[in-house]
Amino acid sequence: MKRQLLLLLGVVLCACTPNPYGRGVPASYVPLLDAAFEETPRADSLRALLSDTPCEEREAMAYLIAWMPRGDRDTMSLDLLREDVHYACRARSEFEWAQKLPDSIFLNEVLPYAAVDEVRDSWRADFYRRFAPRVAGCKTLREAFEAVNRSLRDEVQVDYNTLREKTNQSPAESMRQHMASCTGLSVLLVDALRAVGVPARFAGTAAWHDNRGNHSWTEVWLDGEWHFAEYYYAGLNEAWFLADAGKASPDDRAHAVYAVSFRPTGDWFPMVWSESSREVHAVNVSQRYIDLSASRESEQVKQGTHVWVSFRMFRDARHAAESGDRVAANVDVFNADGLQVGGGRTAGPTQDMNDVLKFLLEKNHSYLFRYTNGADRPVEMKVEVGDAPMTVDGYWE
Structure with a gap:
């Protein structure tokens, strides 16, 4: 019955009104394709590929x-494009959750062959073969996400390591080295999820509010909204x-949070490894994180399960009183399981004495505070957090 329905769907799609690009291409694409072909020296090859x-x-x-970056349109392997489309459509026809996706979500968050600006690898067929068996018993998007995220590290054998060759590594580059930073790890998770029809996109910030660094992660579309996830499974x-x-600043590009979009949005993703590039489209999602963080903090305080722990850094034990x-x-x-639960930058000598780095941590648990x-x-300082707020002092010398 399922196969008959899929065949019927194919017949319906192929019954579209004829246009210059053949059946199956909605009329709304005609001006987009006309413009795309006008800009590339490979117009004839791409027309033949589409046909x-x-x-x-x-x-x-x-x-x-229609929407690929011009550089890809001019140089990307046509076989790679063909493979990407075939396996993306195969996943959509095969998995129940993918069949239910809105076209707009499938086209922009499952179909694309790249997460950001990484080297264009032939990853989709490989990842389909690796992860399709992992989701074979799943019935929902959430179950499929869980199955892929939980198994990803063991399947690809890649771990976090800043000794990796470069920041924006492709799946093949990370798997060859068995290492990647947060950018490469996020690309792996995005691609693994997309390979089995789970909508995913690359997200991150060029700098945290205190300028201590940048970070990248993955967003997953479930239950009609976006959630965030990390390469090392922690849940949604x-x-x-x-x-x-x-603490993101929506109006400050350097300190805002963005999520990548394949289709143009009028905005771009700030890539710290390629600061002048404007080719990766993005949406500013800062407010969602601001709201989620405030809600989470309020709930934890209300439930009485967490307590504030302040951390101050002084020159040494003999100089630990004045602002200077x-x-x-x-x-x-980090918690007792070795998972990072927070991070920040302590106040320096010219900041107000009331400006103190704080963490909301679970009561009656052990934590490790690490710094250089x-x-x-x-x-590394082991701290036992009890029921009451507390202050921890570290020493620089």
């Missing part, structure tokens, strides 16, 4: 050709960086 694409896959191919909307993302004794330093917090001191040596 040779099976009718039921033709709109997907038209979407990519559960990650160490939420409090930092909640303070040192600005990056501090990360003035001698460039790692320092």
Whole structure:
């Protein structure tokens, strides 16, 4: 019965009103394709590719050709485009959750062959073969997300390591080295999810509110809205960086949170590894993180399960009283399982004495506070958090 319905759907799609680009291509694409072909020296090859694409896959191919960056349109392997479209459409026809996706979500968040500006790899067929068996028993988008996210690290054998060759690594580059930073890890999760019809997109910030660094992660579309996730499974909307993302500045590009869009949006993603580029389209999603962080914090305080822990950094134990004794330093917090639950930068000597780095941590749990001191040596402090607010002091020297 399912196969008959899919065949019927293909017949309906192929019954579209004829236009210069053949059946299966909605009329709304005609001016977009005309403009795209006008700009590229490979117009004839791309027209032939579109014409040779099976009718039921033709709109997907038209979407990519219409909106792909000009550099890709001029140079990207046509076989790679063909493979991407075929396996994306195969996932949509095969998985129940993908069949239910709105066309706009499928085309912009499942179909695209790239997460950001990484090298264009032939990843989709490989990831389909790897992860289709993992989601074989799933019935919903959420179940499919869980299955992929939980198994991803063991499947691709890539771990976080800043010794990786470059920031914006493709799946093949990360898997060859068995290492990637947050950008490469996020690309892996985006692509693995897309390979089995789960809508996903690349997200991140060029700099946290305190300028201590940048970060990238993945957003997943479930239940009609976007959620965030990390390469190392922690669940939806559960990650160490939420409090930092909640301090984003929507009107300040350097400190806002953006999510990538394949289709143009009138805005672009600020890539710290390619600051002058404007080719990766994006939407500003800062306010969603601000609202989510505030809601999460309010709920934890209301429930009485968490307590505020302040952290101050001083020169040394003998100089730990005056504002001038303070040192600005990056501090990360980890729970007993080794998972990062927070991070921030302490106030320096010229900041107000009331300006103190704070973390909302679960009561009656152990935490590790880690930083690098003035001698460039790692320092780890074990802290037992009780029922009452507390202050922890670190020393730079």
